[in-house]
Amino acid sequence: MTTYATFHDLKDASVFITGGGSGIGAALTDGFLGQGAKVAFVGRSDASGFVAEMAAKHGAAPxxxxxNITDTAALxxxxxxxxxxxxxxxVLVNNAANDKRHSALDVDQEFWDWSTSINLDAYFFACQAVIPGMxxxxxxxxxxxxxxxxxMGNAGYIAYTTSNAGITGMTRSLAREFGPDNIRLNALAPGWVLTDKQKELWADPASLAAHLDKQCLKEHLVEQDVVDATLFLASNTSRMMTGQTLAVDGGVVTVAA
Known part of the structure; x- marks a missing residue:
């Protein structure tokens, strides 16, 4: 049986996750519940089946x-x-994102605003909402x-990559501003995690082989790799770590640099 680290200070912690009902987000909800945390999450799709599954597994329902996280007031x-x-x-985990592919020359104002509202704006306004309570x-x-x-300077989704860069800058500035209040902010930058969505849309054999060639570690990433890193950043185990960007990518960035 595979066992994972226990972060004792996360027991009974109040945790909020955006997009916590599917993909990596669902794995995060599962992971925090496994630590004994009290988890709330938002998402657009009905998650009642997932909630029931988690209640049966952990004895506590998220x-x-x-x-819709683009509705700031609702978020x-x-x-x-x-x-x-x-x-x-x-503990706040800003996880929800949309990496819809697009050509830079086809982007209009409406699409740009839609993409950044999901991938950057919602992150800031979620931070803003939790900080007073923290x-x-x-x-x-x-x-x-x-x-x-x-x-990596990837092409094919400029609004998404721009938002990713903005997230790391925002994280560093907020870490500086609210460090005196004992609030830590870190960014987590995963590589290609083979979720069901990725397998369905983009993970063809040639693309998988090409990406694995870029990694130092020759195994594909799975959701648990990201969950473990998130639990570490959320717990007091990383109590003196803030304003950082942690890449969990099997070593792609090391090779690309």
């Missing part, structure tokens, strides 16, 4: 709040609901998901 209201149910949020609670941890795609 709180699912339907929400911040959902964060308020979660804090009411579980106590002040002390200050009152004596501290907290925020993990903002970025991606190695911008570090």
């Amino acid at each position: 709180l699912f709040i339907p929400c 911040q209201s959902a964060i308020g609901q979660a804090a009411e149910a579980h106590g002040p949020i002390t 200050k009152a609670a004596g501290g907290g941890a925020i993990v903002n998901f970025s991606s190695i795609s911008y570090m």
